[in-house]
Amino acid sequence: MLAVGVGTLVAGFLSRPAAVSAVASAAPSRGSPSPTCGPWDCAQQQRFAAASAFLGRQQGYLAIVVRDRKTGAVWRAGAGDHLTWAASTVKLAMTVALLEGARVGQLTLDATARRQIADMLNWSSDKAADALWDRYGGESLAGRFTGKYGMTKLAFQPGFAHRWGHLKCTPDDLAALMGYILDKLLPDDRAYLVDAMRSVGAVQRWGVWGAGPDQHPGNKDGWSVEPDGGTRHWVADTVGFAGPDERYVVAAMYHVPPSAGTTSAGVHSGAHVVSDLVATVFGAPVPAAVSVPDHE
Numbered sequence: 001m002l003a004v005g006v007g008t009l010v011a012g013f014l015s016r017p018a019a020v021s022a023v024a025s026a027a028p029s030r031g032s033p034s035p036t037c038g039p040w041d042c043a044q045q046q047r048f049a050a051a052s053a054f055l056g057r058q059q060g061y062l063a064i065v066v067r068d069r070k071t072g073a074v075w076r077a078g079a080g081d082h083l084t085w086a087a088s089t090v091k092l093a094m095t096v097a098l099l100e101g102a103r104v105g106q107l108t109l110d111a112t113a114r115r116q117i118a119d120m121l122n123w124s125s126d127k128a129a130d131a132l133w134d135r136y137g138g139e140s141l142a143g144r145f146t147g148k149y150g151m152t153k154l155a156f157q158p159g160f161a162h163r164w165g166h167l168k169c170t171p172d173d174l175a176a177l178m179g180y181i182l183d184k185l186l187p188d189d190r191a192y193l194v195d196a197m198r199s200v201g202a203v204q205r206w207g208v209w210g211a212g213p214d215q216h217p218g219n220k221d222g223w224s225v226e227p228d229g230g231t232r233h234w235v236a237d238t239v240g241f242a243g244p245d246e247r248y249v250v251a252a253m254y255h256v257p258p259s260a261g262t263t264s265a266g267v268h269s270g271a272h273v274v275s276d277l278v279a280t281v282f283g284a285p286v287p288a289a290v291s292v293p294d295h296e
Contacts, residue, residue, distance in 0.1 A: 039073035087222030150176030174251035207238025210275035212284035236270030
């Protein structure tokens with residue numbers, strides 16, 4: 001299977017554009033659209049072309065979405081319509097739902113729940129996610145994910161229990177979730193999530209992290225061995241932000257080919273590919289300076 005390596009550009013406007021300060025030259029430009037290069041400047045178009053070429057050399061299903069929250073411009077490349085196991089990226093949607101529910105008095109987050117949320121965000125604790133899913137009626141939260149958060153293609157998979165780890169989606173779904181957090185979440189909750197995603201543990205310092213320290217990235221990653229088509233394979237997913245004032249929303253998902261195996265070598269390969277893709281978009285060094293998980 002060869003991932004599609006053609007990028008597309010879409011221009012639009014968000015209802016609540018973020019304030020923007022100067023952007024490093026290695027990042028997508030904040031300047032006015034060039035008449036010859038479209039909604040991104042010419043240097044950024046060259047980085048997108050390099051990222052598309054890199055993506056096209058990869059096996060499996062790999063896709064990325066980058067959105068400029070100031071201009072509304074969107075760049076996509078790869079197999080963006082391929083439904084990929086969302087893995088632990090769903091923990092970010094769970095956190096948003098729980099924080100919002102607590103704000104309006106629909107539920108109570110005690111010290112235990114707060115600690116479990118922190119563990120989900122920092123080192124992607126499955127045990128914490130299971131406990132919160134069971135305690136707060138997890139399946140009922142999924143309607144909020146697909147509706148309010150814009151994750152329209154997110155869906156439980158046939159033959160599996162309706163739990164957080166049994167969902168597939170697309171990079172656009174993850175980008176919609178991240179956009180909701182940055183543009184619509186109450187300020188205190190937004191600030192909490194931005195800080196938590198910028199200070200994740202070493203096990204999640206890859207993916208959007210590959211944008212490089214100058215871009216002050218933050219992310220929530222997902223990685224797991226999953227079944228498809230009678231085989232098992234890794235997925236390596238990432239969603240987050242980069243740039244001043246969290247200007248750029250970034251989401252990438254990688255259905256790693258079964259040929260990579262199901263040992264830690266497979267997730268190493270997938271995480272590095274996703275990280276190098278993001279690094280190429282932002283003009284950061286490749287191979288990206290990231291750490292990757294050592295286990296499932």
